[in-house]
Amino acid sequence: MDAGMISQIALWIVVCVLSLLVFALMRQIGVLNERVFPAGALMTTNGPSVGEAIPVGTYTSLGNTAVVIGGMQNQDTLLLFVSPACPVCKTLLPYVQSVAKAENSSTQIILASDAENDQEQEQHRQFIKQYHLPAAQYLLSRPLGLAFRVEKLPFAVIIDSRGILRAKGMVNSREHLESLFEAQTRGVASLQDYLLSQR
């Protein structure tokens, strides 16, 4: 083996190790970004505030079943306001479905929206068909949206089994929705509040 060959091999080893290092560093920065500073769901100041009991209401689902929101329940409720016309909502649906499967014993998932006429109602029916959503957990109610002062979609609300509002906020991504669950388990209003209390 001549010197050229040896240096070639040595250089290749160095290049490989360096690329591994660069990748590991980039990855660490990415992980730090995600862990250290989670992007919390955007809180709104309107509507019922966290810690308050929400007004109890009975609503009719698209599957013609009665759904009670608020009051004593045997599990927590995730109320997610969506619309067929909102692309971000659609990207959240697979995640919501996986949460429904993973936490089926502790959290019931209710999707909510509103329809002004029959034509819109038909759009909602196609929407739940396309994304395989359970009709019994899909509500069309304008008063429900008004009660939580929903302005922008997708908007998520977590209500505990005693009918108390635990977390709420606009959720643009899976991370936002996760932050709401995180806020609920930590017993804080939002992750922003948690971070502020830590400083």
Added chain:
Amino acid sequence: MSISLALRLFLATLFARAAWHKLSQHSSFQAELSAYRLLPVSFTLPAVYGLAITEIFCTLGLLFFNTAIVVAMTLLVIYGLAIAINLWRGNRHIDCGCASWLSPRKSLGWALVLRNFLLALLAFICLSLPTPASISTGNVLFALLIAFTLWLLYESIEQVMSNAQQYTQWKKQFSSRSMH
């Protein structure tokens, strides 16, 4: 030629991962695809499987025949155009739907368009190099080494891109909070 083989291996890895992403998370990819608003709603699910099958064809074919390279190039250009069209429409905030090994999801940007065209260019370079017909074990090992390094660098660039997006998001969050 080990360079040609290395480039083919590298591209095959990317397509394998993309196909895996589409098949393993087809419902979320379907949602991402419909957010691009390029296809009628009823076509999105067949499109997901169509794309996945084409990508599997590219993965397997890239090492052996040039047709697969042409298909791969076309796919890359189509994805690039799809992103560019949505950028022109002002749809910056949709998820790009591009599979990444570890890095978090990315929204659209011109950097992604550039990335796709550079990858297409790489595929084009493969076309002009001779096909790897019968090569020695040493050359294969060397090609694997190059492909592995290329892939690591590619993943690093992806990660840098998603890190950069996260920083801009934070900046926005902070500035909007200080205004309140």
